[in-house]
């Protein structure tokens with residue numbers, strides 16, 4: 001029996017195989033799991049119950065979100081906790097058609113509370129291995145440094161991670177952007193590059209387009225996380241296109257954190273029209289109203305993209321990944337098969 005897929009662009013996009021390149025594992029902590037872990041570990045959260053926590057999700061800036069995000073991360077204590085968190089994410093991602101995920105983690109958030117780096121890493125790896133077995137999702141870890149902290153503290157965090165270097169796929173930069181330009185971390189990222197790892201950085205989310213330029217020139221970033229303010233500077237936008245720099249765009253995050261007032265005002269259509277290699281991602285899905293397919297639904301409601309645009313976005317997600325050429329070719333063949341079966345051969 002053959003099952004026909006509706007060639008409606010939204011259905012194509014929801015079901016298509018895709019990669020997720022910008023998701024913070026701590027940002028996948030759902031309120032239910034947060035309270036379960038708080039009880040299990042005897043940690044008290046600064047919210048009376050799940051309803052009170054959800055009520056705190058009325059963010060007006062990146063910082064207002066980060067305050068809640070760091071408070072909730074305190075419930076993660078044991079190796080099993082990190083494994084459970086990873087498995088919960090991978091189950092939801094797989095249901096949304098994600099077949100490859102490059103996942104951020106923030107070790108400084110945990111080591112500062114006395115949790116050993118090895119506990120964090122091993123728990124996340126346990127989850128990745130089990131997720132690969134259960135749902136066939138391939139995954140790897142990108143270690144993010146917290147940019148609100150001094151560079152010396154980040155260098156110490158890197159030194160703590162170096163014994164595990166073969167198990168870390170790349171390095172990134174996150175947390176409060178304003179007032180913490182990429183240039184603050186020139187030495188740190190020189191060391192990351194010397195270790196032979198790909199580098200990414202959050203830039204041009206709340207910060208100005210000049211931070212995107214610094215992330216490329218000073219840090220050697222191969223992808224820019226967010227980068228949605230690039231449209232404010234024609235030279236920065238032209239450079240992203242010319243050099244084929246991928247952006248990991250997170251539409252629900254940007255509207256929830258008031259980078260754009262409404263989805264209709266999001267720069268995504270301008271970025272695509274300019275020819276930027278855009279990918280779509282969920283960032284902190286437990287906090288921003290949903291996982292990758294929720295982002296796709298919100299984007300489609302605002303912009304009504306055609307099948308060719310959805311194909312391009314999924315293809316970009318594989319091409320911009322840090323996987324091998326062979327892995328990428330295999331995933332793109334699956335994407336092509338999905339569109340061909342729907343009778344919507346990509347342009």
Ligand code: HPA
Nearest residue numbers: 024174175176202283284
């Ligand atoms: N921006 C910066 N830091 C973060 C984010 C983000 O969107 N999510 C988690 N840490």
Ligand code: ZN
Nearest residue numbers: 024174225283
């Ligand atoms: Zn992010």
